[in-house]
Amino acid sequence: MRCSFAAAGMILMGGLMAMTVNADSSDVRVTRLENGLTWIHRPVRHNQIVAFQLFIPGGILQEDPARAGLSHLMVSVMFKGTTSRTFRQIAEETESLGFMFGGDAEEDYISFSGQVVADRFPRAFTIFSDILLNPSFPAEEFEKEKEAQLNDIKAKKEHIFTVAFERLQGELFGSHPYGQPAGGTEETVGRMERDDLSRWHSKVIRPRGAVLVTVGSLPEKDVTDLLATCLGRWTGDGWDPSAQKELVPQRQEQPVDETRSFEQAYLMMAYPADAVSGRDYAAIKTLNTLLGGGMSSPLFQSIRETSGLAYEVSSFYPSRKYGSAFVLYAGTDESKMPEVESKMRALLRDFSQTPVSDQKLRESKRYVRGHYMMDHQTNERVGWYTAWWETLGRGHSYDKTYLQDVDAVTSEDVRRTAQRLFSQPPVVVRIHPPSKNNPRSP
Amino acid sequence: MTTQAGHAKSVQTLSNGIKTVVIEDHTSPIVSMQVWIRCGAVNENAQTAGVSHFLEHMLFKGTPRLSAGQISHAVESRGGRINAATGMELTHYYIDAPSDSFEESLAVLADAVLYPTFPADEFERERKVILEEIKRRNDDPQSDLWDGFLEVLYPQTPYRQRVIGTEATISAMTREVLMAQHQAFYVSDNMVVVIVGDVKKAKAMKQVRKLFGSLPAKKRPPFPVLFQPPREQSELKIIERPAQQAYVAVGFTGPALNDPRQVSMDVLSTVLGGGGSSRLHRILREEKRLVWSVGSSFITHAGTGLFGVFAQCAPEKARSLPAEIYMIITECESNGFSPDEVARAKSQLKSAWLFSQETYHGQASQWGFYTALGCHDLVSRYVKDLDRVRVDDLVSLLRTFFQSREMSGAVVYPSAGKN
Structure with a gap:
């Protein structure tokens, strides 16, 4: 050194x-x-x-x-x-x-x-x-x-x-x-x-x-x-x-329902969320981990492990310079789509209303830290993070301090952020397999 | 170039027969722990197709010590990740985690792999999850291509089996079949434990002995016949399904893992289809504009290996593509390769090997794969073997494996009702 x-x-x-x-x-x-x-x-x-x-x-x-x-x-x-x-x-x-x-x-x-x-x-x-x-x-x-x-x-x-x-x-x-x-x-x-x-x-x-x-x-x-x-x-x-043209999140009049030639049905639901420079960026990243990070997350447990409703289910929050979205998705059977959507919405309500326990919060921070470390093992990934933070405006040194921001997130930050995000009307896209009534994609 | 030569003596065998590889490296405060079992689709029959993969799912569903949710939670709450994968002849389980949780993480891995309880309610729920996974796979045209390709290339060996099974076999699967598969194959003689990363070798070995050493010594079942006699006739399987483009896979069978020509096959596949200057890319994409993408690879098996050329193209060009590929390979067999193109292929393979060693997970996977298939020394000598490959070796390979065997494969065409 x-x-x-x-x-x-x-x-x-x-x-x-x-x-x-x-x-x-x-x-x-x-x-x-x-x-x-x-x-x-x-x-x-x-x-x-x-x-x-x-x-x-x-x-x-x-x-x-x-x-x-x-x-x-x-x-x-x-x-x-x-x-x-x-x-x-x-x-x-x-x-x-x-x-x-x-x-x-x-x-x-x-x-x-x-x-x-x-x-x-x-x-x-x-x-x-x-x-x-x-x-x-x-x-x-x-x-x-x-x-x-x-x-x-x-x-x-x-x-x-x-x-x-x-x-x-x-x-x-x-x-x-x-x-x-x-x-x-x-x-x-x-x-x-x-x-x-x-x-x-x-x-x-x-x-x-x-x-x-x-x-x-x-x-x-x-x-x-x-x-x-x-x-x-x-x-x-x-x-x-x-x-740059200003980013104004759109308000969806009604959910999109599309029929495509797949065997699976697919549900994707999103809430407008902060840009990478936003005050709550680290809180939203933590929220994403608490909700859908890994197999022990409530999203995975609720939709897949305790109900067998889906094979693929997760959430993500992409880091973007001018605005982003908090996205949940699942591939499921057509007949199970309403149940999946209902379980997702119930989880979001829980996060908006009830602060997570200190232990859960500590565990999620360990999860973020561990995965961040594991993704820094190659020169290629170290270079990528460095260039990425710098380009998105957080500065290259944020590669070191990002985890400090995550550590500083409180359970009240998570609840407040969840309430702010999930009280907005979501954008919903549902992909349906062909049925007798609707055999082909439009 | 760094090689694993220094680790050649890293494979130790416990008194019960479990092979163990430990590589100590303190560059990052992380450790990768993996258990490899020689059990996969080749160890199934028409009725039990998919049992190894189902079993892999069920190993995270409970042990006498941990419930289903507790297994993943024990790892993820400490910052780690846990997952597993099933293939043709191997299943592996891994935990990558911060090194300060090494002992707890390895204990979870050992518990899940050695002492699953297969709770009945979890079994029924997981059946539904796997049926969804099958639907997801069915939505991918390349899954049909792969299945068709293997059926044609391996008419008489279990390499033609589908790892995931079918809707019918999964729907009919019983908990007893799963437990029998576990009892037969998850035995000491059939298991490799690999630890790579920020942990002292002595400490790692002590933990491995403590957790895995008490498993009774037991021999694995005999292997099925894994050697495919050469085809006498060429066959091209045509598959029509919803798709936006045509997919082509053609190839021929090749040497088994313990054949010294294994590494030469990697060089051959790279010369033919491993980059922008490769024969197939240059002729089919750049000169003749027949394909949007093309590549080739050699797939290593304990038994008969597989050389495949894979391409994506417009449906109207797919019909002539297998013949074009055949002509390119024939020309190589007749006129050979230039020393420059062989040197380029070797250089690419060495770089790819070096880059794959950057992560502990990558290193552990290589050791686990080759050790479980009984060929751990290949990890240590791979780069040296690459250096020894000559132009003539590649021509000789083509004369042995291409000339004497009928090239066969599968083509996926978009059906009328495409997506």
Whole structure:
């Protein structure tokens, strides 16, 4: 462990000027670069792997609903060729290094990640930076990826959870980008042209506001030099969050009831909930654990263990920058759907009215802590959490202090939060299997 | 590259025959505890199909010491997670937990696995849960593809069985059948206990002896015949069902786990379908644009293994796909592979192996799987064996297993009433 220190100054990194550098007691070193990129290095010495994460804010949030799926398609085609490498060259070079990498477009950011054996990191990152900055969007590759994405959109209809969840998001968030499917629709993707991708790349793949995290055993100086070489000429202002359309949770007139060709029936129920920056964020995370965390949770026990009503039943509360939802779901038999829904609502009433015991609260905090630790075993996951907290606005150090916030949650916080959330009218989506009266999907 | 070479002597056998692997590592304050039983779908018949999986569910339903809810609560309230999985020839149970709860967690795991009480009311409730699980599985077109593929590739061995069973067998299952399966297979000679993580080796062994050492020594039942004679004719099973695209699985049977060519089969499957530069991806997706995705893998069994190519494509392209795949593999068999493409495959496999070692759970799973199947030394020598694989070995594999056996498989087509 290195002594705590903080330094500020200007360090020349090739073409990149490091404006400020600081490190904390856990050896995390943060460098704010002149081009607006934040580089966070977390040294790890117990293995020979280097992992990186690059999160660029915006992405889907910037998409017009009429162009939903554009970020997703752009990321796919970025990997298919650069101004100096064909897709085949990229594949051969990266596979010869054993370099595993990828990218995706999420609600709040576009992300890229990779991991490789430490001594191969410089070569791997050089190829990655070429993909990031110099994609050529070859016409033929564009057509292939567009066709594949259109097929993915169709194939999602085979998965009952996805069918229910995409419908739920639409009901919850309306025309806000959070309400659109990340991969777009057959209509929006079908209209896309190759030039849309290069224009979108110029607009959204910008360093200002972006976060690069490296985790591994590389000497920091080596990474510094590498970044200067690879990203030295990356410039451009990033996304302006103030231009973001306001998120107004929608009020559902009546529950959605859809018939689809599945054997199972599916119930999904959601309540609008706080953004990641919300005062009650840690309380809602704790509430989610108390209600649906694991096999001993009341939700699992009530619906599955003591009633045998479902195989799949759980709850979740996704962390989003501008607003979220508390979601419960279960796959069940059509005839049991009312009973499942009734049991879920009874549980929510209990949490709203009766404070949880101190022992239950202590146990749920241990559950959160244990699972958080277990999810920090790989360099890749450590990098992901670091970039994620930073991008969502809580700061990279929240990876350390999140658990303190959870520890500070009281049973009254949980009850108050449950009452606030669950007194709202829920958004309900029910997927029904075909029946004699209604044999086919609409 | 790190390897598990240093752990080669980690397998110890208790006096009752239970094999134990303990790997001490204090990087994270966590420990993974796993129990592996050599019991799965191959140990069932047409009437008892699904019993091993049902049994796995019932082991969390009560012991003389703990009720159903208390088992999961004892683990989760200390910050851990508990779960289990059943496969063709293995069932395993695990608890991953903060290391300060090691003793209590291992006691829960031992209690659940060794002393289940199978409460009658819990048995009936769990039957309903599994029937729901079957419906959920039926909603996935790839489940039908997998079932069809195994039926065609393994006409004479129990590898064709469905792990989850069928609606009919689960509806007719009795508590007595479950208990008989437990009595026969959850015995000392058929069990592996693995501990990886932040616990002193001596302390871990002491706990394992205390909790598992009192199980009477008992031999496992004889294994069923797990060797599939080569097919004499090619067969392609056509399945029509609600789906949005076509799914294709074709392949041929391969070497058993104790065959030294096992690792070469991993290299072969990676060269053929393991990444963007692989033969199948390059030709079928990039050049001919016949598929949206394609990959291949070698599935390890104690008996006859399985090489499979799996693809997703437009229904109108599915009919010609098996022949295209056949031609690509034939061309490889005739003209071989370049040293570069073999080196790339080995590099990918080494990285994947290294990354899989980052978690204690990942390490414990590898040790449990291979030790339970009687081949624990493969964990220690996997990377070295990879280094020894040559281009000629892959061609030789194709001549032995591809040329002499008829490639067969299954195709799922969307029916008229798709989702």
